[in-house]
Amino acid sequence: MAESAADGPETDDGRPHLAAMTVPLGRALIAAELPVLRAHGLSMWAYAVLLALGEEPMRSQSTLAQAIGADKTRIIGVLDGLQDRGLIERRPDPRDRRVRLLLLTTEGRRLRDAARADIRRWEDRLLARLADDDREAFLRGLRTLSALSEQEIADPDRPS
Amino acid sequence: MAESAADGPETDDGRPHLAAMTVPLGRALIAAELPVLRAHGLSMWAYAVLLALGEEPMRSQSTLAQAIGADKTRIIGVLDGLQDRGLIERRPDPRDRRVRLLLLTTEGRRLRDAARADIRRWEDRLLARLADDDREAFLRGLRTLSALSEQEIADPDRPS
DNA sequence: CCGGATGATATGCATATGCTTATCATCTGT
DNA sequence: ACAGATGATAAGCATATGCATATCATCCGG
Numbered sequence: 001m002a003e004s005a006a007d008g009p010e011t012d013d014g015r016p017h018l019a020a021m022t023v024p025l026g027r028a029l030i031a032a033e034l035p036v037l038r039a040h041g042l043s044m045w046a047y048a049v050l051l052a053l054g055e056e057p058m059r060s061q062s063t064l065a066q067a068i069g070a071d072k073t074r075i076i077g078v079l080d081g082l083q084d085r086g087l088i089e090r091r092p093d094p095r096d097r098r099v100r101l102l103l104l105t106t107e108g109r110r111l112r113d114a115a116r117a118d119i120r121r122w123e124d125r126l127l128a129r130l131a132d133d134d135r136e137a138f139l140r141g142l143r144t145l146s147a148l149s150e151q152e153i154a155d156p157d158r159p160s
Numbered sequence: 161m162a163e164s165a166a167d168g169p170e171t172d173d174g175r176p177h178l179a180a181m182t183v184p185l186g187r188a189l190i191a192a193e194l195p196v197l198r199a200h201g202l203s204m205w206a207y208a209v210l211l212a213l214g215e216e217p218m219r220s221q222s223t224l225a226q227a228i229g230a231d232k233t234r235i236i237g238v239l240d241g242l243q244d245r246g247l248i249e250r251r252p253d254p255r256d257r258r259v260r261l262l263l264l265t266t267e268g269r270r271l272r273d274a275a276r277a278d279i280r281r282w283e284d285r286l287l288a289r290l291a292d293d294d295r296e297a298f299l300r301g302l303r304t305l306s307a308l309s310e311q312e313i314a315d316p317d318r319p320s
Numbered sequence: 321c322c323g324g325a326t327g328a329t330a331t332g333c334a335t336a337t338g339c340t341t342a343t344c345a346t347c348t349g350t
Numbered sequence: 351a352c353a354g355a356t357g358a359t360a361a362g363c364a365t366a367t368g369c370a371t372a373t374c375a376t377c378c379g380g
Contacts, residue, residue, distance in 0.1 A: 015299065015303070016303075016306075017193075017211075017279055017280075017283065018189050018283050018286070018287075018302075019186060019189035019190050019193055020208075020211075021302050021303065021306035022182060022185055022186040022189055022302065022306070023186040023187075023189070023190060024229060024306060025182055025186070025302070025305055025306045026179060026182040026183035026185070026186040027183075028308075028310050028313045028314075029178050029179035029182055029183070029313065030179050030183060031310060031313075031314070032310075032313050032314040033177075033179055035314075048180075051177075051180075060327070060328095061327075061328065061329095062326090062327065062328085069184060070367095071367075071368065071369075072327085072328080072329095073328090073329075073330080073331090073369090073370095074366095074367080074368090076328075076329060076330080096326095096327085096376075096377065097327095097375080097376060097377085098326065098327040098328070098375065098376045098377070099326090099327060099328090099376095100327080100328075119177055120177075122316070123177065123178050125316040125317055126178070126305070126313060126316040127178075128316065129304060129305070129308070129316060130300075130301050130304055130305070131300075133297065134297045134300050134301045134304075135301065137293065137294045137297030137298055137301070138297055138298050138300070138301025138302065139175065140290075140291075140294050140298070141290050141294045141295065141297070141298025141301070141302075142178075142181050142182065142185070142298065143175070143176075143181065144289060144290055144294075145185055145286070145289070145290070146176075146181035146182070146184060146185045148188075148289070150188050150191060150192075153188045153189065153191075153192050153286060154188075154191070154192040154195075156282070156285040156286040156288065156289060157285055220357070220358095221357075221358065221359095222356090222357065222358085230337095231337075231338065231339075232357085232358080232359095233339090233340095233358090233359075233360080233361090234336095234337075234338090236358075236359060236360080256346075256347065256356095256357085257345075257346060257347085257357095258345065258346045258347070258356065258357040258358070259346095259356090259357060259358090260357080260358075
């Protein structure tokens, strides 16, 4: 898929395919985020975990894995690292001792907020490249499309 | 990264990170395109090659690889397959026999146009999910951001 | 009480990709 | 004439990921 689609392969009316623009953009956004996260001592998956944990304990590692789009067998080590650093806490659920309850610690919340603020600052500067009117509409469009399930994307005419 | 970011990890104002929306969306767009391309007997890389070849012969496989964001050692087999099927033609450049000139054949152009039309139809149905005003602005925004280099994305304040 | 299922964890296979090294043919500048 | 560089190609290593299988502790419905 083209690295920069705007002057790359296009369709009839000169607009590149959606995937041809979205995939390399996603890759570049990740590449830009990584050093910011690394400055906070976080991997992408570790940050995804911290972002996913809210004010209430999250019930089960399977739920967390699903929420962040990770394989549950692969987040074991990420959770181990975060727990070892005192950024999250894992507790057995007293109602079902197979299940782990996951919570942010104060330190984890502090680190998540700091990283998130830095990412947002960079995003605001990037989005400043768009015209004011376009920016809000672009974000609405992006939210709408990214909220669709894979099925809705594959077959857009079906009602949600 | 969250599969669906709209109800996933968010930033302070409730908006997910750009990457958290863009990366899974890109993945879902690819997943939706694959069966369409497969119906035309094309892989994603093969289609990217056909899209990249224009009316003029493309001079050099290195240039092509760069244009589609592929490693030049990895497109050898893709080009072999397309050539074997009579979809592209490879000719030594008479000015420099190391270099290959790459052209679409009539059959290749026909197949590219058919696949592209099908992808566009699906895209139009998907984009119909957006409000009319948002759709154009979303596409403008997406084109603007995807046209930026990795450097411009990483450091958005630098002039382009 | 017990069989089946589930959550967590460990291990491993297959695939895709980024990148490197090497070879051969060819070109270019000195 | 020749050294160095380049385009095309082959081969291979390292990493990441998707997915599967297996084990143990635990739970639940019959």
